[in-house]
Amino acid sequence: MTTYTLTFEPPGRGDFHPRSLTVAAVTPGELAQQVHRHARGALGSPTVDVHLDADHLSGTILRARTAVAAFTLAPRNTADVSDQADADRSGHGEPALHGYTLDDLHHLSRHVVHSDRWHTAGDIEDRSDAAWHAIVEQLLDADEPPSRHDLFHAGRRGCDTSVRQRLQAHGFNHHQPGTGTRPRFEAYWSTTAAHTPSPEDRIVDRQALAQIWPRLTPRQREALPALAATGDYHQAAAALGVTPGTFNVFVSTGRKRFFALWHEGEQPSRIWGTDRRVGSRTATTPAARKRRPPTCAVRRRTGRPQQQLVHGKASTYTNHACRCGPCTKAASAAAQRRNRANGAVPRRRITVSQLADIRRRRTAGESVQAIAAELKFADTYLYRLLNGTRQPAPDPT
Numbered sequence: 001m002t003t004y005t006l007t008f009e010p011p012g013r014g015d016f017h018p019r020s021l022t023v024a025a026v027t028p029g030e031l032a033q034q035v036h037r038h039a040r041g042a043l044g045s046p047t048v049d050v051h052l053d054a055d056h057l058s059g060t061i062l063r064a065r066t067a068v069a070a071f072t073l074a075p076r077n078t079a080d081v082s083d084q085a086d087a088d089r090s091g092h093g094e095p096a097l098h099g100y101t102l103d104d105l106h107h108l109s110r111h112v113v114h115s116d117r118w119h120t121a122g123d124i125e126d127r128s129d130a131a132w133h134a135i136v137e138q139l140l141d142a143d144e145p146p147s148r149h150d151l152f153h154a155g156r157r158g159c160d161t162s163v164r165q166r167l168q169a170h171g172f173n174h175h176q177p178g179t180g181t182r183p184r185f186e187a188y189w190s191t192t193a194a195h196t197p198s199p200e201d202r203i204v205d206r207q208a209l210a211q212i213w214p215r216l217t218p219r220q221r222e223a224l225p226a227l228a229a230t231g232d233y234h235q236a237a238a239a240l241g242v243t244p245g246t247f248n249v250f251v252s253t254g255r256k257r258f259f260a261l262w263h264e265g266e267q268p269s270r271i272w273g274t275d276r277r278v279g280s281r282t283a284t285t286p287a288a289r290k291r292r293p294p295t296c297a298v299r300r301r302t303g304r305p306q307q308q309l310v311h312g313k314a315s316t317y318t319n320h321a322c323r324c325g326p327c328t329k330a331a332s333a334a335a336q337r338r339n340r341a342n343g344a345v346p347r348r349r350i351t352v353s354q355l356a357d358i359r360r361r362r363t364a365g366e367s368v369q370a371i372a373a374e375l376k377f378a379d380t381y382l383y384r385l386l387n388g389t390r391q392p393a394p395d396p397t
Helices: 028-043 078-090 102-115 124-141 148-169 183-192 200-215 218-230 233-240 244-262 286-290 314-319 325-341 352-364 368-375 379-387
Strands: 002-009 019-025 049-053 058-063 066-076 095-097
Touching (some): 028 066, 218 233, 218 244, 314 325
Antiparallel strands (some): 049 058
16 A cells, blocks of 8 residues: 655635645555545535546546646655654644544535635635634533534634625625615715815816906807807897807807817817707797707608507417417417427316316315326326316316
């Protein structure tokens, strides 16, 4: 029998801690079994596959067809094995408390982590540490040796408490899950602790307006306030005593000059945005009455007149998604006709009269299983009919 040193090497994941163990085996099959046993204990999961390369004494450990760790095997002599055994007895192999070793506590905490429901709610190492500390506290508080079942549930409670506290710190609402963050959390971080915006933008806007406004022409300085006061191009033009076309020229040139001065020394930006102020609907001129908002540049087309649905047809059920009673019956009848045309055997069902006879026979003392075997139906189907969870077929007319 050859003795090997088994070393786990995690490939950048947190499922394993690097550790070395001693295994003894004769054949490659026995060696793979020993590696599989240690890998199950380290992962806390029975669904582990081991791929062993017997020539190079190395391999990988798979879980759900995904590599979670690699391992290597190194032959050892007898003296090294005895020294390692002494070290194990003085270290992790020695009982820590109530007969449990440090390896037992580590395996229990890993088993808690890999079987809990918080796999997406926190870091796996943090949850493992919380479970480990909860198990140790349970051992220290116990007067008698607790069972592994008690330690497992103590670790799960510790893991659950740790994750809930972390979620609560981030505003998760445990009382009403699915409703977002808690109101007090949102109120604090949105108002009291919210970032105060800089007053720079407001100061720059006011200073720029005060510097640019005197550099516009007098007619531009008259047109822009008139449009802001009336909110209507035609009314603003009438207030200034000019035609709408002239007023539009004043407004357009004033905006372009404003942008050129705003970006003085830079490339001026284009006129962005849409002016949604339109002609008044109470205007007297035909052109003003016909004016439409710029968002309605494409007029709505009338298109084809909507057809009235004809109920009681399978096409109405299929094409127009009508689920009324006549359309549903027509679609069901059409499906039955297609099945008969394709040679499908119609499904047998218990009718109303047959169900009444079954109830009478059951009252007389016959078992449902015997009645089902005689009628060649499943007993579960008869139970559902008798319990009212399924409805019988109507009697043929």
